[in-house]
Amino acid sequence: MSGHDSKYFSTTKKGEIPELKEELNSQYKDKRKDAVKKSQPDLAILAVNTFVKDSQDPNPLIRALAVRTMGCIRVDKITEYLCDPLQRCLKDDDPYVRKTAAICVAKLYDINAELVEDRGFLEALKDLISDNNPMVVANAVAALAEIQENSSSPIFEITGNTLSKLLTALNECTEWGQVFILDALSKYKAADAREAENIVERVTPRLQHANCAVVLSAVKMILQQMELITSTDVVRNLCKKMAPPLVTLLSAEPEIQYVALRNINLIVQRRPTILAHEIKVFFCKYNDPIYVKMEKLEIMIKLASDRNIDQVLLEFKEYATEVDVDFVRKAVRAIGRCAIKLERAAERCISVLLELIKIKVNYVVQEAIIVIKDIFRRYPNTYESIIATLCESLDTLDEPEAKASMIWIIGEYAERIDNADELLESFLESFPEEPAQVQLQLLTATVKLFLKKPTEGPQQMIQVVLNNATVETDNPDLRDRAYIYWRLLSTDPEAAKDVVLAEKPVISDDSNQLDPSLLDELLSNIATLSSVYHKPPEAFVTRVKTTQKTEEEDYPDGGETGYSESPSHAVDSAASPPATSSSAPHAAARQPVPVTPAPVPDLLGDLIGLDNDNSGNGAIVSVDQPTVPSGPPLPVVLAASTGQGLQISAQLVRRDGQIFYSLLFENNSQIPLDGFMIQFNKNTFGVAAAGPLQVPQLLPGTSASTLLPMVLFQNIAPGPPNTLLQVAVKNNQQPVWYFNDKVSLLVFFSEDGRMERSAFLETWKSLPDSNEVSKDFPGIVVNSVEATLDLLAASNMFFIAKRKHANQDVLYLSAKIPRGIPFLIELTAVIGIPGLKCAIKSPSPEMAPLFFEALENLLKS
């Protein structure tokens, strides 16, 4: 759109000043920027002359516009010409020019930081903090804060002196300036309690401001200084003062309410007293948007106490009968969490849950059973009398979590449920089809049952379960757990009892409770995005400042190493022919050799972990990704013979949901090479480098590898999709090298591509038949469905369903590429016989050829 701007601007000239202004404005647009950037520096310099002249115009508006515009032309050559006018404008008589110049320093710093430091602009900016115009002060503060953010050296440190200056300016500033100043001051650490009190006193009047941003920034400042204040009276008084403005934020637009609620959520975790008496304001209104309702619910749980629990339960019960399913579920869960939190109210909570179960709305029942399981964990041997009521709903359970919870309850209280064996047996029939979560619970519950009632019935059951869970399964978690039980039971049943029936630690309601150190960090980031996401800033701020980052990202941190077992399994079953892959565990099953006994804590964790999500999947994903130092060799894209001794191997890889260009440079020439740069030509996916290439100087005979983070949709090539990726690499010693690489569609498949069965069906139906493309691969043999699925899962193609059609196996999978475009995949093959038919349906059928190419490569290898 901005391309058209200049045209419109030029048609509305009226009078001399606007005319000039318009002209400048049009040049200010990206059109000019692009033109200048694209190798016409001479032209740019011509333009600059006009700007330099304008910066001395008698009209302050023109002067300001000249500086503002020049700051937007990001060409090194020009920035030098900018320095003199900028210096002048920073000391201009007119505040409008000065405030514009202040921001311009930040612009310049973004283009050329050294220049700013060399030319003394930082000092000039600091002088502007004492300016007599509050708008200039505010902009100077904003500019300095940004520069500090991007610099490692201390540039803008708040001293006692600047503090008092800024606090004075605060009273006269515009509302936005107040936010800039408050945010900058929030980094200030008061020397002692007295100073802190002083600061707070100066800031408190800001709480009365109509602008929510000012109020929240003031709250942040006060909370921070409160940490230093020792007098409990003062603290109590401040809490009292902060409550009404915080509540008032909830009368603002729903968008602001949401931000306020997310912040309040953090504040009440640290200082619950502030809003302890205000729980009523968090009651949901029927017309609140769902995102507001969810946050209110969360805060209500946090503020629930013995005193107000009756009122709160009444509300939750109301919510649990509303129409919105997700909200209802959350309300039911909230009741359970209150039960866990407030011992004296637990009974009342349970009776509300039972009332809800009696309404017999399916999803309410299931949600109630999930939370009752937690209540049992919290108060063992207290409320079993309600189990009978729960069992009435047994048949209606169809969600894995609810099923798993119910099975856990049966297993845990097997000795008190007369027909526990019958109940469990009814689940066993469908064992192989159950999701992993349910299978794990069934396994554990059956073992518990057997240990508690070692009679014939349970004995048979346990045989069936152990057989199912060891031989018939591919899930490593399930198999491992089954083997451990098997060994325990066969070697020392008493020990098994000690382990399986051991007393469990009492749980507390820690869902959505933040880790104290994280809470500290988030509280210091109140009134920033961080407090809305409840994530530390570094978790989501991706400034295009890619300094030495690649090194750290090479090794995904911790977490996954714990599952080292499952990847190797995945590799096994993927690599070896199917016959052996299933016989290996089989053999092990027959002679359970007690290898090294598993360490007890692990075992306990395993047994107790109810919501042990199927972590196997997450780990498998990482298998196929070549790690840079030790992975499979990268394909050579530039041979040493063509590259005058420089050999480059490279490939696009996906790691932790991000796309990297993995590169290996080998210097076989006789000279050291340095100053490596890389450029990508337009391509179908708009793949481009997210930052500069980080390659150190390469001495002759050495090599270096790097992971270059990539971004998508940057420079998209028009026309039909293709896999061609043209790359140019240069260094200071050699000519520019061009080479072609191939993009595999697989790297774009995202980790969130898994679809629910129903969603899959719906999507399939909703797409017209013209979006279906199919292809035959006569050369591909599917020897094992499992191995194939593992292989596909490793590339983020997720298994959804399987059916038999005559002697053919038909598999359904889903995958997703960026921008949320799904691929619905249907694979048809006869096991062991060459020939695979693949049909895909997608909103972007034009991607089909790329998909087929990628699939073929994957399955052939």
Add this chain to the structure above:
Amino acid sequence: MISQFFVLSQRGDNIVFRDYRGDVQKGSAEIFFRKVKFWKEDGEEEAPPVFNVDGVNYFHVKVVGLLFVATTRTNVSPSLVLELLQRIARVVKDYLGVLNEDSIRKNFVLVYELLDEVVDFGYVQTTSTEVLKSFIFNEPIVVDVARLPALGPAGLFMQGTKRMPGTAVTKSVVANEPAGRKREEIFVDIIEKISVTFSSSGYILTSEIDGTIQMKSYLSGNPEIRLALNDDLSIGRGGRSIYDYSGSSGSGAVILDDCNFHESVHLDSFDVDRTLSLVPPDGEFPVMNYRITQEFKPPFRINALIEEAGPLKAEVILKVRAEYASSINANTILVQMPLPTYTTRVSFELEPGAVGQVTDFKESNKRLEWGLKKIVGGSEHTLRAKLTFSQESHGNITKEAGPVSMNFTIPMYNASRLQVKYLQIAKKSKTYNPYRWFTFGDSGNEAQLALASPAT
């Protein structure tokens, strides 16, 4: 600071797009719109106002059906950005007189000029219409107001906000009158949003007023203005319980739970005689926002009854009684009630002799609508509706209908009894006749019909 600002239509068309820093990709508007349109995360189906996609943070607010969006990569103050988006909407409205897709498209040269002055390099410079006037040279192309659909109370509170760009005035701050001379006038609106929940036995369960005193000044020469409020106004609840003041609805002091003021307001004598003095900037702005949980007498009572009347049939009876003096009228009343989702057909039966009433069944969101042109104080109106269902109701039908909500305007009446006693303009030569409007809207609030008849 923000990187980009854009305005999208409901269909996702890019009406305005301004890039301030160039560190977010150009396709962001499309990415944003897709994400919002097909939002499905954490089980929620409506996108929160702030979210992050691939390292880019998106903020959005909805104003008169348009999406005002900002993007950034840094850890900014979200309330600042959201507040800014609202303000941009207000500034644009101040300049264009009317804010909608058509007026923006017609005036986008002016809009871009505004955007360049409001934000520089992503930093807010000013959102004061007054200050901006000295930097803005384009003149608005006025969109014909008559052609626009009337902005009824339903439209006014469509977004559930109380600070919607104002009601009475659709005139640009810079456009001149045809005679070439500007009219000297000032508008003061007291807008109160009332939420009351009644139990079935008629007790008030919750009651709350969110109010705002809104001002829009067209006075030349920026004279100082004094606004006097009730003498007996007090701020802050003395005790902890809101029930301390029960029974005080007929008389006694007006007690605000909390209030805040526009930055131009001086409170020097507020503590003494409850007067505010200010030099009103041009354009529309809230002088004061306040919140009241003190008990008050609601202007209406609503009774709602839903009964099954044979298989696949039910009957709804809605009764509205005006509780205010007969000298006052309420205007443009709209009563709404969600019906069970399996409702297929509704036939209405108005009371005999009904004038100026319309009824409608909104098929798309299964909502019954009952519009009344006017309700005289003390009168009562009834609506009967026969519903036809496509399936048997599962369980309690009363749980699947409601709550009833109501929007209306009552000129010269406000529930809180907060008043502007006088408005004084400190200018010597002329006398002014400032228009005073007391506008007043509300929304009901309660989830159940059988237990509680929610009203006003």
